[in-house]
Amino acid sequence: MSTIGSDRELRLAASALPPAGEIRMVELGRHRIGLFRVGDEVHALADRCPHRGAPLCSAGDVVTGIERRPDGRLELGPAGALVRCPWHKWDFDIASGECVVEPRLRVRRYPVRHDGDDVVVSLDGGLDRP
């Protein structure tokens, strides 16, 4: 992978992206960022759990939620849509950054755009203010 343009963006080739269910760590300036693929979408999250500061991406796990249907049967949520904090095991929705068990908490997300076959992660145009 290589940094193109300013030090505010990181361009990655498709081959550098993680497969679904895995996390790939990158650094952009002083930011440690975890890359995720959920379905066809690529997401970038800060490597810091908003609960107590744990290394959410570098030590966390991609998991699938288990939900109870109104009829009492159990079913799986969207595959690999959650990242589980390595310390206290709280789950966060990768796409929205929201904590599943504490809605007031959200992990910082970084904008991701597609440019041809590449993906560009940016520090600017933030989805969430730090």
Next chain:
Amino acid sequence: MLIDCDIHVGYESLLDLVPYLDGPTREHVLHAGSNGLAMPSYPWYHPTGWIRKDAYDAAATASGRQIPGQTLPTLQRLLLDPFDVTYGILTPDEAAAFSIYPNAQLAARLATAYNDWLAERWLQEDARLRGLVVVAAQHPEAAADEIRRRASDDRFVGVFLPGGARAPYGNVIYDPIWRAAAEHGLPVVVHTHFDGVGLSSPVTAAGHPDTYAEYHVLCGSGMYGHFVSTVYSGVFERYPDARMVMSEGGVVPFLGYLWRLDTDWKACRSEIPHCRRLPSEYVWDHVRFTTQPLETPEDPSDLWPIIRHLRPERTLLFASDYPHWDFDEPTHTLRLLPAEIRDAVAYRNAGELFRLGAPVPL
């Protein structure tokens, strides 16, 4: 300064203690079962993992063990160094099960081996580390011998007893342990562990919980039993130099039990003549509480108005419970407390209790 009163370390397998065992015990341990001796364990598994995932790597679990052993470099990197821990008091993982293992004589020998292992593999390697003497509580005389054996080694600063037990620790069968600990000024640390496993009773009188989640909410129950038992049975009257730490039972429940101790004593004291004073007076003089797991009300400001009644400026000791999943990060815990008591909780209370002076290099 920071004294962390609850840092868990453990061996990879009971077989790691083999070099520290006498010949006959070694022979038994190596050939028991299909793959060597193992201790009884919990009927539930933590649904999302017992241990902080950054505290171990895939190699540590390659053998299929549920509780990966810890390493000193990881402990130093994740806790001792970043949080500037002055002293870390080590508590056992699986070795806590020795006290609820039915074969009391074997358990006593395993405890001796564990303490030798702890001294050589941990206490000798980092001057900040201190240990608790693990004993077989179900064999009180052997436990007392083990306490006396370690008493001259000032790297051992207390005695460890698990919450899971055959009987509450105020029962007179345990007097040899209290006597030995008091003689040598070693606080007895009663720590939530293996409640409902082996020899111990179900974690509550309601019976065995179905799930780990239920169990964990209730897991301080053993400790509450020991808390009430030791005070009402007069342990601190019989052994005025005895001191006890309630470790990993939370904080808030003890306040309710403290008030009930005082209230019920007024009507029932003819049954418990050895509890001569108002029970809370024994608690202030003889009992301390670790902070973890610190209760987390919806509004954090609701915590202090409650726990202040436990006189935390004297009774509270910081504990992280590293590397477990409900680890309390030191700066967060201390930030929840008024500034005027943070030093007391961070190190002064523990320093006085465990007689920890200024740190010296190895």
